[in-house]
Amino acid sequence: MTTASASRTIRVETLARVEGEGALYIKLAGEHVTDVKLSIYEPPRMFEAFLRGRHFSEVPDITARICGICPFAYQMSSVHALEAALGVTIDPAVRLLRRLFYCGEWIESHALHIYMLHAPDFLGFQDAVAMAAQHRELVERALRLKKVGNTLMVVLGGREIHPISATVGGFYKTPRKQQLTALVPELEWALEAALQTVEFTSKLEFPDFEQDYIFVALHHPQEYPLNEGRIVSSSGLDIRAAEYEEHFVESHVKHSNALHSTLRGRGSYLVGPLARFSLDYEQLPREAQQAAVAAGLKPPVKNPFRSIVVRAVELVFACAEALRLIREYEPPAASRVEVAAGPGVGHAATEAPRGLLYHRYLLDDHGLVRAAKIVPPTAQNQKRIEDDLREYAARLSGWPLADATWKCEQAVRNYDPCISCATHFLKVTIEQERP
C-alpha cells in the first residue's frame, strides 16, 4: 500500500455451500468499505443465444438445463411465456398440478438450503456432514424433508432433476389421483417437520442487521405466489409481467459474467423469500402465518440473516399447499391442449425458490424462437448482495480475519445464491487497510 495505512486482506479461495461458483472482493479502509465486488465467473453458457431457432415445444426441456437445483421454475417460466405468446388457455386442473409441482421443488430446495447449506453457518460447522456428527437428527430430518419434495417431483415429472413431463399446453401425462394420495402420509409428516424447522431456525442467533430493502415479488390476490401474479414492489410498483422490461434494467459490469439488474431510477432491489413474505404475508395459509407469529416474524422482515426462518415458514406453506392441492385434485379431462405454432411475443414471471424469474420469447410464423430473454433471481439479487456487504463488512472491521470472512460468506449465503442460474464460483476476498 502506498497510503500511510497498512492493508488487511482476507481471502477465501472458494465460497462454499452456494449453488455454483463466483468470487467476492471486499476492500476496507479503516471502518469504511471502499469496494465490494461480487463476481460471477461461472463460464457463460449462452442459453438466450442458442434458444434461437428452436421450436417452442423444445424450449422447456432446454431451459430446465439452466439449473439443476430449480429446473421446474425454468420450465414453468418458459411454458407460461410461450403460452402467452401463442394465446393458449390451460385447463384449471393443469394449473393446480403445476402449483403442486412447484411445491415439490420448493420443499426440496428450501430443505437443502436451510439445513445443509445455511444452518452449518449458524451452528459453526463447515458442512452438514460435520454437523451430523453432533446433530444427526437435524440432518436426518433435512434428508427426509428433501426426499418428500423430490418424490413429489418424481411422481409428477419422472425425475427430480430435469423432469420430463411439462410442456406448452399442459403435461405429457398427468398422474392418477391414487398416485398423489399415496404421498399424503409423508407430506403430513413433512408439514410437522416444517413446523419444527421454523421453531429450530427461530432460535438461532442473528446479527442485529437490518436493511431498507425494496422488495419485489409476484402478488396474487388469492394465493401465495408460485405460478403467476402481478409484479409488485414495496415502493409501489404494480405491473404485469409484460411490462417488466419497462421497469427493470440489466447492465453488464466488468467483474461479472452475470448481468446486474436494477429497478429503473431506484437501484438495487431484492427478490426471494424475504420479498415474498413481506409482500404476500396475507396470502399465506393459516398454519404458516401462525408459525411465523410464533417465531416472532412480522412483515416486513428486514434482517437478511432471518431469511432462514422465512424459508422455513415457506416450507410450511409448501407442505400445507401440497396437501390441499392433492385433496382437491381431479385429473383433467385431457392432460394438455393442442397448441398450434404461430407468431407471437410472450412474457411471464414465476417464483423460483430463490425469487422472481422472468422470461420473454419472440416466436416466428413457424413457432420458432427468434429471441429469448431470461432474467434469473440471482442476477436480480446480485447488486443487492453487494449493497448488503457494503454495510455489513463495515461493522466487522474489528473482528479477527477468519471470523469476519466467514460472516461475509454467510451474508452471501443468506440469499441462497444460485450462480449456475445466473451463470457460477464464489470466492471471497476482503482487503482491509489498517490505520
Next chain:
Amino acid sequence: MSSKTKRKPKIAVFKFASCDGCQLSLLDAEDELLAIVGEVELAYFPEATRAALRGPYDIGLVEGSITTHHDAQRIQQVRRQCKTLVTLGACATAGGIQALRNWKDVDEFVRVVYASPQFISTLKLSTPISEHVPVDFELRGCPISKAHLLELLSATLIGRKPNIPAHSVCLECKRRGQVCVLVARGEPCLGPVTQAGCGALCPGFDRGCFGCFGPVAGANTAALTAQLLALGQKDYQLARLFRGFNAWSWPFRKASEECEKR
C-alpha cells in the same frame, strides 16, 4: 473396525460449465448419503462444504464442460491431483447443452447475450473433459442416474469395474412393458440410438426420447433417420432432435450434420 486402521478414500467434486444438477445427485441420494460419507472423506466439494482438503484425491468427480482458457488449464491440474477421474453427465462427457455454440459464431452469441461483449472471455467450442485429459470412467446422462453414481462409487472403492448398462433405451422400455411411441404412434424417438440409464422415462410419459444419455455403442443413426423421414419428419426437425444435450457426441453430431446438409 477397518475404518479406524485404514485411511478413508478422499473424494473431490469439481465443477466446470454446467447446471450443478449432476453433483446435486449426490446430495439427492437421501437414503444413502450418510452411509456414503461414513465410508469416504468429502475432501473437496464446494457445493456442500467450506472445508477444502488438499489433493491428491482418490476419486475426482468432474461435472461440466470446458468452455474457457482458464478451465482448459484447470482441468490439467485436476487430473494431476486425482488417482481416478470420473466425468459426471452430458456436459463433462459430451460438451453438454452449451456445445450448441459449436455450430455457431461464438462472438455473435456473446453479443446476443451481453451488452459489453469485451468483458467476456470464452472458447469457440464447448468440449468434453476427455478431449483435454485422460478420463477413467464416464457417467452418462443429463442428469446422471443416482443409481449409477452409487454403483460407480462402490465399485471404484473396492476396485472392480462399475456395472453400468450399455444397451439402448428401447430395451428398458420393453422391459417395463411400455408401448413404443415410435411404432405405435409414429412419434419421433431417439430411444433406439440412446444409451439406457433413465429407465425409459419419456415413453412412459407418452413422449419420445430426446437422448439425455447420449448415443449407445454402435448407434445406427442412419437407420433411425431413414425411418423417421419415412414417418414424415423433416430433415431440419431431425437435425434439431439430434442436437440436444449430447449434440457434440460423435454419432449425434454426424447425424445432425447429415440431416442439415440434405
